[in-house]
């Protein structure tokens with residue numbers, strides 16, 4: 001791992017000097033506002049390789065524009081007229097599926113490395129984490145092209161691990177509203193304010209750099225990638241882990257995200273673990 005990750009700054013090996021201090025900081029930041037950035041996680045000399053690998057993969061993404069709401073519930077759900085789930089947005093990002101990412105790609109090496117997974121679990125304070133069994137959704141490259149955005153939403157997953165691999169020229173900013181809802185309260189009025197453009201006081205913006213590792217708890221914090229401008233796409237690797245082994249996506253959701261399904265998805269129908277809770 002040492003050639004890939006700046007292990008002087010981020011000791012990954014169990015018991016390594018300084019590891020506990022990094023974990024303390026990550027846990028404190030996550031507890032404070034559900035987001036933690038570990039800047040310069042990947043060594044500077046590998047950033048161009050990280051970017052170039054993503055650039056080669058990006059054309060293989062599944063490009064669609066999907067009409068969505070912030071809660072990822074059906075658009076025809078019966079709700080009061082002023083419910084924020086009735087605000088429809090366009091999700092214009094594309095996902096490159098894991099089976100198209102070579103085993104030698106830096107993001108795949110990271111995703112499947114036991115020490116990395118252990119480190120991420122420890123940052124979140126989780127007993128253990130597992131790779132997805134899903135052959136498509138475990139590791140994806142999220143591509144946001146100029147003019148597109150990944151609009152405001154809550155994640156279904158409790159936590160997300162991601163890494164920018166290519167910056168856009170402008171726009172494409174990660175924006176979030178820390179703890180805008182809680183298990184006890186949806187806080188629909190504030191969510192509505194953000195979705196209608198008058199909630200700026202609730203929004204935090206993060207400047208991410210390629211190779212920074214981002215740990216995020218998106219279930220209670222509304223978040224988005226603002227529209228990308230300029231000529232360059234924005235690329236992010238999303239490392240999906242789960243506390244229980246065996247996660248594989250539901251057939252319909254998989255088709256929506258990737259435009260195809262594999263025999264593994266069909267075989268798992270009916271007995272999947274948290275089947276339809278991928279990515280969003």
Ligand SMILES: O=C(O)CCC(=O)C(=O)O
Nearest residue numbers: 142155174225236279280
């Ligand atoms: O690409 C990003 O930075 C954020 C992606 C995201 O929010 C998601 O996939 O749920």
Ligand SMILES: [Fe+2]
Nearest residue numbers: 154155218280
């Ligand atoms: Fe998200």
